[in-house]
Amino acid sequence: MYPRPIPETAxxxxxxxxxxxxxxxxxxxxxxxxVMLTSLRSFEEVMAGNYWGWPKSFNFVENYTAVxxxxxxxxxxxxxxxxxxxxVVGVLVLSTLTGYVLSRHRFPGNRLVFALFVGGNFLxxxxxxxxxxxxxxxxxxxxxxxxxxxxxxxxxTGFATLFxxxxxxxxxxxLFQAARAExxxxxxxLWHVVVPLIRPALAALAILTFTFVWNDYFWAIxxxxxxxxxxxxxxxxxxRGEWTSAWNLVAAATIMVAIPPVAMxxxxxxxxxxxxxxxxxxx
Amino acid sequence: xxxxxxxxxxxxxxxxxxxxxALLFGIVIILASVQTIWVSFFDWDGVGPMQWVGLxxxxxLAADPQFYTSLKNNVIWLVMFMLAPPLxxxxxxxxxxxxxxxxxxxSLFFVPLVLASVTxxxxxxxxxxxxxxxxxxxxGWFGATAPAxxxxxxxxxxxxxxxxxxxxxxxxxxxxxxxxxxxNEDLIGAxxxxxxxxxxxxxxxxxxxLREVSFIALAVTVIGALRSFDMVAVMTSGGPFGSSTVxxxxxxxxxxxxxxxxxxxxxxxxxxxxxAVFIAWYLRTLLRPEQETA
Amino acid sequence: MASVEIQNVxxxxxxxxxxxxxxxxxxxxxxxxxxxxxxxxKSTLLKTIAxxxxxxxxxLRIKERDVTHLEPGDRGIAMVFQSYALYPHMTVEENxxxxxxxxxxxxxxxxxxxxxxxxxxxxxEQLQKFPKQLSxxxxxxxxxxxxxxxxxxxxxxxxxxxxxxxxLRTQMRVELSTLHGRLGSTMIYVTHDQVEAMTMASRIVxxxxxxxxxxxxxxxxxxxxxxxxxxxxxxxxxxxxxxGKVTSANGRSASVTCGDGLTIDFHxxxxxxxxxxxxxxxxxxxxxxxxxxxxxxxxxxRVRLTEYLGRETIVYADAAPLVTSxxxxxxxxxxxxxxxxxxxxxxxxxxxxxxxxxxxxxxSDGKTxxxxxxxTKI
Ligand SMILES: Nc1ncnc2c1ncn2[C@@H]1O[C@H](COP(=O)(O)OP(=O)(O)OP(=O)(O)O)[C@@H](O)[C@H]1O
Ligand SMILES: [Mg+2]
Numbered sequence: 001m002y003p004r005p006i007p008e009t010a011x012x013x014x015x016x017x018x019x020x021x022x023x024x025x026x027x028x029x030x031x032x033x034x035v036m037l038t039s040l041r042s043f044e045e046v047m048a049g050n051y052w053g054w055p056k057s058f059n060f061v062e063n064y065t066a067v068x069x070x071x072x073x074x075x076x077x078x079x080x081x082x083x084x085x086x087x088v089v090g091v092l093v094l095s096t097l098t099g100y101v102l103s104r105h106r107f108p109g110n111r112l113v114f115a116l117f118v119g120g121n122f123l124x125x126x127x128x129x130x131x132x133x134x135x136x137x138x139x140x141x142x143x144x145x146x147x148x149x150x151x152x153x154x155x156x157t158g159f160a161t162l163f164x165x166x167x168x169x170x171x172x173x174x175l176f177q178a179a180r181a182e183x184x185x186x187x188x189x190l191w192h193v194v195v196p197l198i199r200p201a202l203a204a205l206a207i208l209t210f211t212f213v214w215n216d217y218f219w220a221i222x223x224x225x226x227x228x229x230x231x232x233x234x235x236x237x238x239x240r241g242e243w244t245s246a247w248n249l250v251a252a253a254t255i256m257v258a259i260p261p262v263a264m265x266x267x268x269x270x271x272x273x274x275x276x277x278x279x280x281x282x283x
Numbered sequence: 284x285x286x287x288x289x290x291x292x293x294x295x296x297x298x299x300x301x302x303x304x305a306l307l308f309g310i311v312i313i314l315a316s317v318q319t320i321w322v323s324f325f326d327w328d329g330v331g332p333m334q335w336v337g338l339x340x341x342x343x344l345a346a347d348p349q350f351y352t353s354l355k356n357n358v359i360w361l362v363m364f365m366l367a368p369p370l371x372x373x374x375x376x377x378x379x380x381x382x383x384x385x386x387x388x389x390s391l392f393f394v395p396l397v398l399a400s401v402t403x404x405x406x407x408x409x410x411x412x413x414x415x416x417x418x419x420x421x422x423g424w425f426g427a428t429a430p431a432x433x434x435x436x437x438x439x440x441x442x443x444x445x446x447x448x449x450x451x452x453x454x455x456x457x458x459x460x461x462x463x464x465x466x467n468e469d470l471i472g473a474x475x476x477x478x479x480x481x482x483x484x485x486x487x488x489x490x491x492x493l494r495e496v497s498f499i500a501l502a503v504t505v506i507g508a509l510r511s512f513d514m515v516a517v518m519t520s521g522g523p524f525g526s527s528t529v530x531x532x533x534x535x536x537x538x539x540x541x542x543x544x545x546x547x548x549x550x551x552x553x554x555x556x557x558x559a560v561f562i563a564w565y566l567r568t569l570l571r572p573e574q575e576t577a
Numbered sequence: 578m579a580s581v582e583i584q585n586v587x588x589x590x591x592x593x594x595x596x597x598x599x600x601x602x603x604x605x606x607x608x609x610x611x612x613x614x615x616x617x618x619k620s621t622l623l624k625t626i627a628x629x630x631x632x633x634x635x636x637l638r639i640k641e642r643d644v645t646h647l648e649p650g651d652r653g654i655a656m657v658f659q660s661y662a663l664y665p666h667m668t669v670e671e672n673x674x675x676x677x678x679x680x681x682x683x684x685x686x687x688x689x690x691x692x693x694x695x696x697x698x699x700x701x702e703q704l705q706k707f708p709k710q711l712s713x714x715x716x717x718x719x720x721x722x723x724x725x726x727x728x729x730x731x732x733x734x735x736x737x738x739x740x741x742x743x744x745l746r747t748q749m750r751v752e753l754s755t756l757h758g759r760l761g762s763t764m765i766y767v768t769h770d771q772v773e774a775m776t777m778a779s780r781i782v783x784x785x786x787x788x789x790x791x792x793x794x795x796x797x798x799x800x801x802x803x804x805x806x807x808x809x810x811x812x813x814x815x816x817x818x819x820x821g822k823v824t825s826a827n828g829r830s831a832s833v834t835c836g837d838g839l840t841i842d843f844h845x846x847x848x849x850x851x852x853x854x855x856x857x858x859x860x861x862x863x864x865x866x867x868x869x870x871x872x873x874x875x876x877x878x879r880v881r882l883t884e885y886l887g888r889e890t891i892v893y894a895d896a897a898p899l900v901t902s903x904x905x906x907x908x909x910x911x912x913x914x915x916x917x918x919x920x921x922x923x924x925x926x927x928x929x930x931x932x933x934x935x936x937x938x939x940x941s942d943g944k945t946x947x948x949x950x951x952x953t954k955i
Binding site: 001002003004005006014017018020021022024025028029030031032034035049051052094095097098100101102104105107113115116117118119120122123124125126127128129130131132134135150151153154155157158161185186187190211214215216217218221222232233234236237240247250254257258261262264265266269272273276277 | 292293294296297300301303304305307308309310311312313314315316318319322329374376377378379380381382384385388390391392393394395397398399400401402404405406407408409410415416417420449454457458461463466468471480484485488489506509510512513516517530531534535538539544547548550551552554555558562565566
Binding site: 172174175177178179180181182183184185188192193196197 | 624627628629648649650651654655656658659660662664665666675676679680723727733
């Protein structure tokens, strides 16, 4: 291990080290912590300009219920879920299929198709903005959930295909030959052999895709307009404009927007890190 | 039919499997991207008929001072973002200790990574606020007045990049921690036996083993810098007076607000051309070892 | 009745010609063992029979049915892999019943087939375990069990025992032979192991460079190889080969001189070489003897190294200027196998003798010229 581990016996050195790390952590997360504290302050306190001191009163329930009652945040939240969950499912299904075929079937153009998936995944969003927006307007999906679901599913399939292909390619080839020799159809092989073996990859992809889609801002403002379909990221930015002085409420909304991905991250941290590093390392 | 299916399913089934994903990605991502290049040769308001103008959009772009501002800002992003890998590595070295509680602290360090850029933008707008922001507070301690970073044409881009660095450093931290986890213990041991320690060990034994991870951290950072849009949109909307725009934002603004879709497409194409160089370099390096073994 | 018929099968991998005009008819209940050097196409041939690889041209029939274009699952075959290829997420029972489940057989039938296979392979206690909880030998038995449950017409094995240690290998070898006797099914078996080939096969197929060199019963192949390659491939230690020149040839007889003066007379040749032609003389190590026994041919040598194996003794003798080519040790010394323990001093001068009837003569293209020798009937 590098740096050299602090010996277990050096109790005080260890305690001091942890104290140092905690100090760095506080600095690191200071911006976020202050937003959290402000989300607990009363309106009067905010008006009085106490942004950085310890809150005089804790208005947790009031502020957070106010955010949901007085703003459209609840709506945005539901919208985000309606957009994100189907996208995650769509990406998992499509990328399992594409990854399986690209890793296990030799055909002319295999590498090219794979390279397109990988390369497309790095494209800047702006390069496809105009035609995608135009397409969605054309088929009447602009400013509906479907516009975002379809786009996110398509775009994330690029990264997910890369991820799945590499994961499935690492499984032993003889398992697939054995399945074939035993008369399993491609579909049966996929369902009974591949899917059970790629569960960890599915978990990692699910959390990664969830985070990517939930956090998206660009497509939210390009493909939606009305509060009825707008996801939280775009919604939050609107709120900030509308509620300029009620910083405690904006802060509460900000925290609410951050909670789902952060909670997902803490629940499935191992998968998230593994997925992110594997995805990055292999592409 | 079923006889036909059984005979041919070994290639029919895979074709059917790959089709939905490939079609969706092909149309929505690849085709759309190519189409943008096509659109860049037209004058188009997004609704009416398209008017072929050849290279006129690019000529206009070459004469547009705003374009150079964007380009300059993209360079600022790129250069400043280069801080993310070393800072991420430094944090990773700090956190790579197996002490009770360290695991939890590590996860807290990762948090900025999973925040939406809108969240980061809002948080930092706040930090930078000249009347009640954290920055003004700190300046206040020294009896000075904080500059209004986000309304200062010369400082605004730097302020935005610093905010964007926050999650990017966390990303590099994750990568480097994973890299430190995969170090070859024998080599470290050999280094210790040979008397390497501290910085010498880092330089001669550890960093060479982190080469792949460093490359990835660098590449991810470069691409992240060129992609920057959200933070500019949320924190400054390109202002003041367009001084903090980047190509991605200028393109969005020209298309959505000014209805100059052809012009916007031209900007997107330029951005794409710049990124393509980096993407090609990245993919080549990544896919090469695999091709050699295949 | 022919169980498997392979007709003029060719296989190309891009520009690489992996199988060259393979034809072979396998009878019902035969145990065919395929041997050959690494990369010669054994696995490829097995996979084409299984349908895991398509043929470039040629036909395949199993039980009179043309299966050339059928999916593996429809060919009536089962395959056992070197790495076992057990599904890690399924129990032993699920692994063994997988093929039948995929074919949507009734549960009762699957259970019956699985418990029969488990009983044959003594796996009844392990049915609920996962592969990673089993020993290597048990895993291999599960892999075989998975094949048995499908009651295939033909079993295909690709080096199934090579991941096991020596003792387990012997045990599994015996079990497989017993299983073959019990099921009476046709089996095709690929191996690197000479002992497996010699003991299990009803017929051995020797492959080389994508071509079949020879097919025949083990002892037939050992005694009467059709060419130098087969002669050298079968038998451990390897046959001694010495290059020589035909000094005189007359009718079906010929004299061959090797080195400086060793002359060997051959009779009953199946083909007469031209006088002056370069040929190769081969003699198996166990047909050489050391000492003063009366022999038709003998030459002096020095002992370089002696290996005492208990049951036998292997002597490496340097007979310079007479040198062997392509020997195991790669040094040009002769390998002599003696059936008991016999001490030799290093560097001791000895006389090596053999009976010229035991020697083989190969033409420069490798073809065997010497007459067939009687094969011991078993
Ligand atoms: N998918 C493939 N593409 C190209 N060449 C291949 C492929 N599979 C096998 N080959 C080539 O075909 C030849 C025969 O391979 P095969 O696996 O049949 O050898 P083998 O006799 O089983 O060898 P071993 O004893 O080492 O298992 C080898 O030279 C191999 O390189
Ligand atoms: Mg093989």
